[in-house]
Amino acid sequence: MFFRMMNGALLRQKGKMLMIAFTIALGASLATAMLNVMLDVGDKINQELKTYGANINVVPKEASLLDDLYGVDERSGVSNKYLQESELGRIKTIFWAFNIVDFAPFLDTKVTLNGAVENVELAGTWFSHHLDLPTGESLDTGMINMKNWWDVSGDWITDAEEDSAMVGSLLAGRHQIAPGDVISVAGKNGQKTLTVKGVFNTGSDEDELIYVPLKVAQDLADRAGLVSRVEVSALTTPDNELSRRAAQNPKSLSIKEWETWYCTAYVSAISYQIQEVITDSVAKPIRQVAESEGAILEKTQLLMVLITILSLIGAALGISNLVTASVMERSREIGLLKAVGANDFPISMLVLTEILLMGLLGGVIGYFAGLGFAQIIGHSVFGSAIDIKPMVIPLVAVLVFLVTLAGSIPSIRFLLSLRPAEVLHGR
Amino acid sequence: MNLLELKEVSKIYGTLKALNNIDLSVPKGEWLAIMGPSGSGKTTMMNIVGCMDKPSNGSVILDGVDISKENPRSLTAIRRDKIGLIFQQFHLINYLTALENVMVAQYYHSLPDEKEAMQALERVGLAGRAKHLPSQLSGGEQQRVCIARALINYPMLILADEPTGNLDEANENIVLDIFRQLHREGSTIVVVTHDPEVAEEAERIVVLEHGKIARIEDNHRGEQEEG
Numbered sequence: 001m002f003f004r005m006m007n008g009a010l011l012r013q014k015g016k017m018l019m020i021a022f023t024i025a026l027g028a029s030l031a032t033a034m035l036n037v038m039l040d041v042g043d044k045i046n047q048e049l050k051t052y053g054a055n056i057n058v059v060p061k062e063a064s065l066l067d068d069l070y071g072v073d074e075r076s077g078v079s080n081k082y083l084q085e086s087e088l089g090r091i092k093t094i095f096w097a098f099n100i101v102d103f104a105p106f107l108d109t110k111v112t113l114n115g116a117v118e119n120v121e122l123a124g125t126w127f128s129h130h131l132d133l134p135t136g137e138s139l140d141t142g143m144i145n146m147k148n149w150w151d152v153s154g155d156w157i158t159d160a161e162e163d164s165a166m167v168g169s170l171l172a173g174r175h176q177i178a179p180g181d182v183i184s185v186a187g188k189n190g191q192k193t194l195t196v197k198g199v200f201n202t203g204s205d206e207d208e209l210i211y212v213p214l215k216v217a218q219d220l221a222d223r224a225g226l227v228s229r230v231e232v233s234a235l236t237t238p239d240n241e242l243s244r245r246a247a248q249n250p251k252s253l254s255i256k257e258w259e260t261w262y263c264t265a266y267v268s269a270i271s272y273q274i275q276e277v278i279t280d281s282v283a284k285p286i287r288q289v290a291e292s293e294g295a296i297l298e299k300t301q302l303l304m305v306l307i308t309i310l311s312l313i314g315a316a317l318g319i320s321n322l323v324t325a326s327v328m329e330r331s332r333e334i335g336l337l338k339a340v341g342a343n344d345f346p347i348s349m350l351v352l353t354e355i356l357l358m359g360l361l362g363g364v365i366g367y368f369a370g371l372g373f374a375q376i377i378g379h380s381v382f383g384s385a386i387d388i389k390p391m392v393i394p395l396v397a398v399l400v401f402l403v404t405l406a407g408s409i410p411s412i413r414f415l416l417s418l419r420p421a422e423v424l425h426g427r
Numbered sequence: 428m429n430l431l432e433l434k435e436v437s438k439i440y441g442t443l444k445a446l447n448n449i450d451l452s453v454p455k456g457e458w459l460a461i462m463g464p465s466g467s468g469k470t471t472m473m474n475i476v477g478c479m480d481k482p483s484n485g486s487v488i489l490d491g492v493d494i495s496k497e498n499p500r501s502l503t504a505i506r507r508d509k510i511g512l513i514f515q516q517f518h519l520i521n522y523l524t525a526l527e528n529v530m531v532a533q534y535y536h537s538l539p540d541e542k543e544a545m546q547a548l549e550r551v552g553l554a555g556r557a558k559h560l561p562s563q564l565s566g567g568e569q570q571r572v573c574i575a576r577a578l579i580n581y582p583m584l585i586l587a588d589e590p591t592g593n594l595d596e597a598n599e600n601i602v603l604d605i606f607r608q609l610h611r612e613g614s615t616i617v618v619v620t621h622d623p624e625v626a627e628e629a630e631r632i633v634v635l636e637h638g639k640i641a642r643i644e645d646n647h648r649g650e651q652e653e654g
Contacts, residue, residue, distance in 0.1 A: 001533075001534040001539045335518075336518045337531070341508070343500065346535065421479035424514060424518060
């Protein structure tokens with residue numbers, strides 16, 4: 001009888017019930033999309049942020065000490081300690097090798113430009129360097145990948161173009177250099193004429209630099225096979241209390257904590273592993289970048305939680321209006337049931353079951369629609385698919401249940417207050 | 428022995444006295460009609476006797492229980508177990524068939540029994556219309572379904588509010604025949620009506636005016652008692 005009554009009520013109020021299911025589906029779809037994106041957003045945002053530069057700086061131990069003790073910039077050339085170019089491939093052999101997106105070495109030196117007295121900074125680097133790794137794998141890495149947001153007038157140069165250079169916009173402006181111009185640079189080990197292929201604008205102090213292939217800088221500085229520093233772009237997990245303690249002193253961790261830290265892609269763990277493979281090096285997280293990433297991630301997740309909560313509140317209000325309207329429409333029927341002897345509980349259960357069935361229908365439709373929305377968000381915002389997380393299913397189920405229940409409260413209260421004499425006889 | 432007793436019953440809405448100090452006894456097996464003009468308190472009295480409302484003052488004893496002192500939950504139980512309600516507007520659930528409408532009362536009383544519900548419909552001459560929806564039934568047929576629903580749990584008291592108010596003469600006669608049959612079988616019936624012909628069928632007629640009993644007419648003895 002219960003099911004006959006429920007079935008009859010559902011069929012009789014098809015339009016209203018479908019509206020309830022639709023409202024729930026909307027809320028569930030947003031919750032599904034947001035939860036899936038939220039759980040996947042860490043990797044996505046990390047990937048996105050990695051396109052804006054490096055987050056780890058690897059320098060020789062001595063240069064790092066000078067920086068720590070006297071605030072001497074590693075690029076100043078004061079230190080005469082260097083890293084070995086031949087060891088750089090090892091960076092891609094660490095435990096978190098797959099999280100190393102790109103890296104580029106730099107050899108910083110001072111040169112004179114076009115015979116002027118004033119020294120300018122010149123850096124040799126890899127632009128797009130093919131590297132055969134000790135593991136047998138190979139990769140192409142360098143500045144073109146790491147600094148792809150640079151505004152370049154002209155063209156990027158390649159590692160093979162040893163008679164070409166790229167000049168920073170500030171320096172180019174002061175010396176009236178444009179793409180296609182020929183410049184002359186003189187270093188410790190001789191002079192070289194270079195054709196400017198591109199003028200770049202970064203908005204940072206790099207705009208004062210001349211970039212040339214690493215080999216050219218090594219020849220000019222007489223530092224064959226050496227580099228001053230390496231910038232590494234790695235996918236990392238946002239810092240927490242454990243990673244912050246480890247960053248200060250990994251030895252302060254217990255064995256279990258150390259294993260957890262070492263096997264998590266914290267920026268400090270990846271830096272530590274890089275130090276292990278590059279002789280006499282110190283790998284330092286670029287704290288500002290790492291912290292910004294963490295802050296952006298937290299804010300993005302908070303935004304998604306807020307959108308989810310607001311959408312669910314919206315759904316609850318929608319359900320509340322629709323169900324109350326439905327119960328008011330059925331007040332005579334409910335009054336009659338009370339008149340023939342039904343208590344409040346079975347009538348409430350009847351109405352609740354109807355709504356929860358609609359919740360189930362709306363929830364299932366909303367879940368699958370939400371998966372679609374998540375993919376749309378993934379492709380339009382991050383340019384890749386969002387991983388579907390199975391743990392979202394119970395989360396959405398519980399949320400839909402609670403929202404449906406919360407949305408039903410006003411109607412149940414109205415139903416409980418109905419007196420048969422009032423609805424059947426108008427008294 | 429009285430099945431129903433009203434002692435000094437009043438119902439007051441603000442300054443309006445819908446019922447004013449009513450004293451009335453209904454013996455078991457009696458057919459009583461309540462008449463009176465609109466606003467005389469007929470429906471209020473029916474609501475109080477039918478456990479759908481409570482008096483402001485006085486007591487209502489139904490089968491030895493003072494229902495004026497019961498809580499809403501107990502009143503629902505009394506209504507379910509002891510009273511069969513028949514309405515002028517039938518109040519059938521329009522998405523359930525005639526048979527299912529009868530079974531609804533069984534469902535909230537004990538257990539739905541399709542065979543028994545069918546027998547109730549047979550009793551009111553509607554066995555052939557059991558699978559029809561209310562919208563497919565005439566007014567008279569709908570009222571008979573309402574009567575079958577009221578009778579299905581064997582109530583002590585049948586309370587009918589204008590049971591023929593929406594029916595033509597032919598259907599009115601069918602409904603009255605059913606009431607006559609129930610009366611012969613010993614049912615206690617209280618009918619609220621405007622229709623003198625319906626009231627004439629009852630053993631006693633209570634006439635209400637301005638919330639008070641104006642007079643009680645005894646149809647069998649032709650006596651008249653002033654209220």
